[in-house]
Amino acid sequence: MQQIVSVKGLTKQFKNLTAVNNLSFSVNEGDVYGFLGQNGAGKSTSIRMMLTLIEPSSGQIELFGMDLARHRREILRNVGAVIEKPDVYKYLSAYENLELFARLSGIKPSKKILMDQLEMVGLAGRANDRVKTFSQGMKQRLGIGIALVHNPQLIVLDEPTNGLDPQGIADIRNLILHLSRDLKKTIVVSSHLLSEIEQVATRVLIIDKGQKLVEGNAAELFDPAQTIVELQTMDNAFALTQLKASPWSAYLQAQRNTAILLKLNRTEIPSLHSDLAAMQIQLLSLQPRHSLEDFFLQITSGNQHVDTYTN
Amino acid sequence: MRSFLFIVALLISYSSIQAQDMTALVTKVKAKLDQVNDYEAEGNMKTDVSFIKAPIGKVKVYFKKPNKFRLKKEGGISLLPKGGVSVNMSTIITTSDFVALAAGEAVIDGFKTKIVKLLPSNEASEIVITTLYIDEPNLLVRKAITTTKENGTYEMQMSYGAYANYGLPQKVVFSFNTKDYKLPKGITLEFDDNEKPLSEAQKLKNKKGRVEITYSNYVVNKGIADSFFK
Amino acid sequence: MWTLIQIELYKIFRRPRTYIAFIAVAALIIIIQFGLKLDGKSYADFLMKDIGGTMEIDGNILNGYLICYIMLQLLLVHVPLLVALIAADMISGEANMGTLRLLISKPFSRTELLLAKFFASTVYTLLLLVWLAILALFLSMWIFGTGDMFLMKSSYVVLLSENDVFWRYTGAFVFAALAMVTVAALGFFLSIFAENSIGPIVATMSVIVFFTILSTLNIPIFNALKPYLFTTHMISWKEFFDIQVNDANEAIVGSIQHPQKIVNSALVLVLHIIGFVGGSIWIFKKKDVLS
Structure with missing residues (x-):
């Protein structure tokens, strides 16, 4: 099985804050890799480093077996992402946004491909409406549509359910399962909610204060x-x-x-x-x-101090 | 140019010439000029005033007796000495009496001329004094100097060519005094404070202005409608 | 790269904000033209007041050429705001909207992204100037006609022959475009530091207003600074309308009094553009995108 993501000793030092501290993990092909941690644990910083938004202070990131810093372009052509809020150009329609980002990802999609994509995320009926008029859930689905439009191997979803109502959360969950099971995508999904991750993830990484706590198979980790x-x-x-x-x-x-x-x-x-x-x-x-679940709930539910584990 | 013809033509027709020997001469000059009912001419106008940067421009000049005059410059804008036409003209028309005095002789451009001083009898006249340098054998005014109350002194120097028979000059040089010109930089929106190079600064100090018109083509007595001068 | 440029242009011209500038320029110009058409006589009389007490101007000085000059003089002080409105929003606007992180995670280098964005803002700036030229020059020429151009400078006046004017406008507009692209480059540079567009727009205008005041002040201590302020060089388009005279004080048709000044100013502006854009790329390449 191919290793899609391999992160070694990743560290990001902001002025006086170590956001990510010597983090290592790997994602295999076909995984739905759950990235769990409290807000501020370093999930977003790690994901942003994987997408070249933030330059690591040290450490190595390999995607598809290639060094990210050196093969950025080839790698990113094969990555789709929704980073935090699914912000797109509000003055453009859903269709126009999708087309624009498809071209930015290096493809020239036909109208049919674009409409199919919108169909998949349930926005075909609103294709020509400006995004300005969309609900949060619709924007999130459009964001995922944009992440998928160039048919990437790896999909990175940073807190995809933030700000969504229960129906929206369920929609996203079903979409992730569909992408994984039917389209065989490799997905990295981050959340601060265990409940979301445990329903979709095949593997899980829990981080706190920028460091890895636990990494393992979801089935085992979540086994009561x-x-x-x-x-x-x-x-x-x-x-x-x-x-x-x-x-x-x-x-x-x-x-x-x-x-x-x-x-x-x-x-x-x-x-x-x-x-x-x-x-x-x-x-x-x-x-x-x-149990792990108790353990994680303990971390995520409060500021209670938790001992840091190191490998 | 327009000044010239008006001064000469009108001044000669309307002045009562008191100094006997000069009256005859002025009358003869007037008679010669009277052959021309109207004309139009093409020419080049050159403006040489220290604070004016203007290229040589093509002009068309139209005249009709007794006092209709129009100067049309190609491109539409001409810079002329203030009052050079209107003040002289109107004052001379409305005043009837002049005193013509002999004031000696002089050589202008190699021609011997008689100097005639014309003084308006009317106190209200805008013109204080006009001095004509008349080339007696050819009956041509070679030079005229007019002093006005408001607009200073103008000097005209004429040279003649093919149309000397009509008393129409080939070239007129109009000289006059200029004052300072200065506008605040705030009005002209100039930010830079680069002083002009010395040579140019020197040039700007020259307070004598000149307008020079060289005529190339006269069409005489072919008739021009009055409405053209409106 | 071409795709990026196309997309950036597409984004600029799909935004309503872009057209504010075009509408503002059109409104201003048409109002001025309307006013001059109706009541140009009194304005012309004001301009044609005798010069230096000894000369008077004969003819219609208020033709399309002079009107264009007057408008350029007025508008080129304000057009920077309209340029900043777009250029200073290029990066900060995306950061504010949240689209920057998505853009950066696409398979293009940041250098390419910035160059494409700067190129797009340059296209916008140039189109704005073309628009300005169409309205201020061509429309004025059509409404008011052409003719000699009479200009009053602070220590002399210039009369340009009718057939010696148009090429000067061509040069002036090209130069003005360079000046406005410099403004765009400044706005662009400032936009990489902010996550909202108001900040860089205001900052760009503040820099220009501040420098322009220094450029205008005639205080000796500031005079030494002037050659180093790009605003001083931004108005060198006017140099196209100053003509050389020969020893006989005849203006030489087709000449420019200080061609070297234009070249120097253009070089200063080009250096500023390179500096601002280069600086933007240099800083932005290392910037962590946290928006």
Whole structure:
């Protein structure tokens, strides 16, 4: 499976704020990649760096296996994006906007292609109306239409449901599923709402304060039975070496100086416990933490401090 | 130019010539000029006034007895000495008496001339004095100097060619004094303050203005409608 | 690149704002022409007041050529506002509308985008001047006729032969276009710093008004500054209407008194344009788009 996005050590330093701090992640072909985080967590900055709106302070971004800085033009021809609000030219009609951005993306679409596109986002009936007269939901759909008009491989949607009513949110969700399942697009979608991501994403990245918290398959991450277990031992370094050499290495999540984290199903805790004993790891404590959902809700629902995990 | 003909023609016709020897001469000159009922002529006009930058322009001049005159410049705009025509003309017409005095002789352009001073008897006349330099053998006015009350002194110098028989000059040089010309930069909207180069500044100090008309083509006594001069 | 230019032009000419300038210019010119047509006599008399006390002007000085000059003199002070209205909005307007981020994420380099945008604002500026020429020159020529052109300068007057005027207008309009493109370049440069269009428009006008006042003030301490202010050079179009005289003080038809001044001013303006546009590209290339 081709890696569509590969981000390594991405950092963006604004004057006295590190918006994105040493972030690495990758998106595979066909993924609906959910980018979760609170407002201000660094989602938008990361996405803007992927679209060359913001220059990274350091780190590397590769799209379609090419370096973004060097192959910008080739890459962006294959990317469609809605960045925050779906702003378009209000004095132009939906059709004119679509045509204009199609040409900017390097294609000369026929009238039929444009109308089909508008049909897909449910705006065919309003094709010749000025965008000025559109509702937020219609603008959002037009924005997605614009992102799709040049048939890109990768679609980046930054907070696509912001400001939409429940029907609008549902429309966008269905559109994303349609793009992924029927048109086999790779999609990166960001949100600060877990509920939106968990219904569409195949893989999820959670970031906070510019750093990665968790990355993984949505099915696993959102499995209510999945738990993060925190171990404290007499000698964490020894324990880690032992665990890495054991079948448990696949469960290792991240580690802190004082603790080792493993993600596993609750039913696996007894066998972990006995294996630790067998490996002669002297256990001080074994503590199941919240499920990921609880964990994320904890992050997103308030300003409560959350320990930062590092890889 | 227009000034010239009016001064000469009208002045001669209307002045009562008191100085005996000069009256005869002036009358003869007048008679010669009287052959011309009307004419039209083409010419080139050159304006040489320190503060005026004007190219040589083509003019057409029309005249009809006794005092109708019109100067048409190609392109429509001409710069002429103030009062050069109207003041002289009107004053001379309305005043009847002049005193013509002999004032010696002079050589103008190699021609011997008699100097005749014409003084209007009328106190109200705009013209203070006119001096004519008359070439007696040819009955041609070679030079005329007119001093007016309002508009200073004008000098006309004439040279003659093919139409000397009619007393019509080939070239008239009109000289007069000019005053300063200056407009505030605020009015003319000039921002730059570049002073003019020295040579030009020098040129601008020359306070004598000249208008020169060289005639190339006369059409005499072919008739011109009065309405043309309206 | 060509696509970008087409799109930028399309955007400019689809906006109602663009036509404000054309309507404003037309309204002003037609009002002046209407006024002069109705009551030109008294205005002409005012102009034809004797010059220097010793000369008088004979003929119809208020022809199409002079009227165009008067209007250019008045309008070219205000046209910068109309130019800024579009040029200073080129980037900031997109930032304000939120379309800039979408534009930047398209497969064009920022340099190409800026050049296309500047080119489009230049086309707008030139069209505005063509419009100005049609109305102020050709319409005036049609309404008021042509003839010699009589001009009063601060220390002398100039009389240009009828057949020696039109080419000067051609030169003057080309020069005025250069001056207005300089304004466009300034507005364009300022527009990369803002996320609303009012700021750069006001800033552009402020710079021009401020510099123009410095250019106009006749205070020695500021005089040294004048050659360095681009506003001083913006009015060099007038130099086309000054004629050289020979030693006999005859104006030489087809000559210009200070051709070097025109060339110098044009160079200064071109350098400003290069500076502003180059500066825009240099800064904008590194700018993070956060709008």
